[in-house]
Amino acid sequence: MVCVPARSWLSSSTISNLPDAQMRVRGKGNRERLLPLPQEILDALQNYLCMERPITHSRSLFVCLKGRHRGQPMTSAGLRSLFRHHRAGSQVPQANPHRFRHTFGADMVRAGISLPALQQLMGHSQICTTMLYVQLAPKDVWSEYSRAIENRTRLESSPIV
Numbered sequence: 001m002v003c004v005p006a007r008s009w010l011s012s013s014t015i016s017n018l019p020d021a022q023m024r025v026r027g028k029g030n031r032e033r034l035l036p037l038p039q040e041i042l043d044a045l046q047n048y049l050c051m052e053r054p055i056t057h058s059r060s061l062f063v064c065l066k067g068r069h070r071g072q073p074m075t076s077a078g079l080r081s082l083f084r085h086h087r088a089g090s091q092v093p094q095a096n097p098h099r100f101r102h103t104f105g106a107d108m109v110r111a112g113i114s115l116p117a118l119q120q121l122m123g124h125s126q127i128c129t130t131m132l133y134v135q136l137a138p139k140d141v142w143s144e145y146s147r148a149i150e151n152r153t154r155l156e157s158s159p160i161v
Contacts, residue, residue, distance in 0.1 A: 022036055023036075102133050118134070
């Protein structure tokens with residue numbers, strides 16, 4: 001299991017039992033929750049650990065890869081700097097860690113996750129907070145509307161026994 005506080009996950013993530021396929025996350029108010037780690041994430045983490053992570057005595061999962069802090073736990077400021085660097089050469093000028101969170105929420109809703117399940121994954125105590133993260137495009141709204149109308153029509157035309 002990987003232990004990861006949501007607020008300071010980079011500096012507090014530690015290496016342990018990745019095969020458990022879950023991550024312990026500590027969020028606001030020191031509340032903990034378990035998050036599943038899909039196989040593709042486990043593969044990426046194993047790749048990072050085997051091929052990219054510098055040799056270090058640090059138990060932190062994510063460490064600085066170069067510079068005078070090489071091998072030391074990555075900080076939130078270090079992550080922001082990494083995003084600034086990669087934003088400059090990419091076509092995603094608005095990329096930042098928090099935007100990933102919004103994208104995750106919207107993608108999960110598009111994939112069909114229920115809002116209560118998403119609320120738990122994101123660690124929100126109120127579902128209205130989760131709703132703020134899920135800003136769907138008009139095409140998503142129309143798609144959901146069409147699906148609901150089709151289901152309703154199908155239910156109405158089904159014989160009642």
